[in-house]
């Protein structure tokens with residue numbers, strides 16, 4: 001990739017150095033990647049307002065001493081909640097173009113069963129790793145399932161588990 005404009009879901013943003021902004025983007029064309037918005041934390045930054053977490057923006061990404069955001073324009077804000085962004089950031093592999101996941105990740109409501117299935121963790125064929133019961137949650141860190149009984153005794157923080165609604 002030298003330069004590309006791609007629709008991107010902004011998953012995370014954090015300070016980098018004196019004035020730069022680092023963003024984790026799930027792009028339609030290039031999968032998940034991390035890029036730097038030079039001077040993105042300055043008040044005058046034209047990029048920062050268009051790199052809000054949970055927004056879909058048209059982002060121009062260039063390879064120039066690392067991966068950089070050259071331009072960004074919000075297409076739609078509030079597509080995903082912060083917790084959904086955190087979960088997506090944790091489960092999506094970097095630089096892997098997973099067909100279909102873009103549509104799932106930016107759908108009006110996110111269907112986690114289908115997202116996890118597309119990533120190789122199909123809850124419909126999964127079992128609680130402790131009792132082989134039906135999965136109620138997917139534990140992100142250990143990448144396994146727990147049933148409602150075995151999940152109930154554990155306190156999970158934001159972005160640590162995906163709650164599953166299995167129908168049929």
Ligand SMILES: [Zn+2]
Pocket residue numbers: 128129130131132133146147148149150
């Ligand atoms: Zn169980």
